[in-house]
Amino acid sequence: MSGAALLVDDLTVEFGRFRAIDHLSLAIDYGEIRGMIGPNGAGKTTVLDVVSGLTRPKSGQVLLDGTLDLATAGESAIARAGVRRKFQKPSVFEELTVIENVEIGAAGMLFPSLKADVTAARAREYLELVGLTGDMHRRAGELAHGQKQWLEIAMVLASEPKVLMLDEPVAGLSDEETEKTAELVRSLRHPDRAIVVVEHDMGFVETIADRVTVLHEGRTLFEGSMADARADQRVIDVYLGR
Numbered sequence: 001m002s003g004a005a006l007l008v009d010d011l012t013v014e015f016g017r018f019r020a021i022d023h024l025s026l027a028i029d030y031g032e033i034r035g036m037i038g039p040n041g042a043g044k045t046t047v048l049d050v051v052s053g054l055t056r057p058k059s060g061q062v063l064l065d066g067t068l069d070l071a072t073a074g075e076s077a078i079a080r081a082g083v084r085r086k087f088q089k090p091s092v093f094e095e096l097t098v099i100e101n102v103e104i105g106a107a108g109m110l111f112p113s114l115k116a117d118v119t120a121a122r123a124r125e126y127l128e129l130v131g132l133t134g135d136m137h138r139r140a141g142e143l144a145h146g147q148k149q150w151l152e153i154a155m156v157l158a159s160e161p162k163v164l165m166l167d168e169p170v171a172g173l174s175d176e177e178t179e180k181t182a183e184l185v186r187s188l189r190h191p192d193r194a195i196v197v198v199e200h201d202m203g204f205v206e207t208i209a210d211r212v213t214v215l216h217e218g219r220t221l222f223e224g225s226m227a228d229a230r231a232d233q234r235v236i237d238v239y240l241g242r
């Protein structure tokens with residue numbers, strides 16, 4: 001696939017009289033890893049919420065493959081179309097084993113009506129990818145915080161998403177775990193997949209993102225490489241220099 005996976009077009013989101021997203025337009029392409037950064041309250045989570053069908057905009061569209069409008073589609077239709085999100089806090093089935101978690105997959109948890117079961121062989125492949133094969137028969141509840149994050153990434157991957165959204169994937173992780181997560185996320189880049197990462201750890205973002213979008217007050221302040229973002233005076237003023 002090529003071209004835009006997600007096309008956010010003139011999106012406006014309001015909570016009461018507060019405008020969280022203000023006529024935002026942006027495109028995220030297949031094959032890319034996009035960092036979505038900006039100060040607290042900039043609107044990053046709100047954008048992910050609209051893409052996943054949790055928040056309805058006042059106006060505008062979010063097109064998947066130029067056709068399905070995620071701004072009006074239902075949550076499970078969005079998931080069925082291949083849009084998946086890993087929330088900040090890991091949510092795994094603590095009582096099940098690591099491999100059972102992947103076999104069930106993220107869809108099984110969020111949308112029981114979706115058939116997302118994967119075979120044990122496939123589940124092993126995903127566990128290998130995230131470095132958890134040695135732990136596959138342990139109870140998921142016994143894993144360390146970082147390992148739970150990686151397990152949940154394997155669960156989300158099991159549904160082979162075209163759009164993968166990661167919400168602060170390295171919050172609370174050690175430097176070593178952060179480095180491992182960066183390596184993992186880079187390995188997920190695929191021509192048929194678009195990856196969006198919201199994160200405040202700029203070192204992490206720099207090592208994974210092809211481009212970053214800096215949001216500020218619900219609008220795009222900057223779009224380009226992380227290196228150029230660091231040198232941009234407006235970005236320094238509202239975010240990086242603080």
Ligand SMILES: Nc1ncnc2c1ncn2[C@@H]1O[C@H](COP(=O)(O)OP(=O)(O)OP(=O)(O)O)[C@@H](O)[C@H]1O
Nearest residue numbers: 015018019020038039040041042043044045046047
């Ligand atoms: N359900 C809601 N009701 C009212 N205001 C909301 C709601 N959700 C978000 N907001 C407001 O919208 C703005 C954007 O919030 P959002 O969570 O998208 O920011 P963010 O960029 O993700 O910030 P952070 O980095 O702190 O997670 C904030 O001012 C927030 O208080």
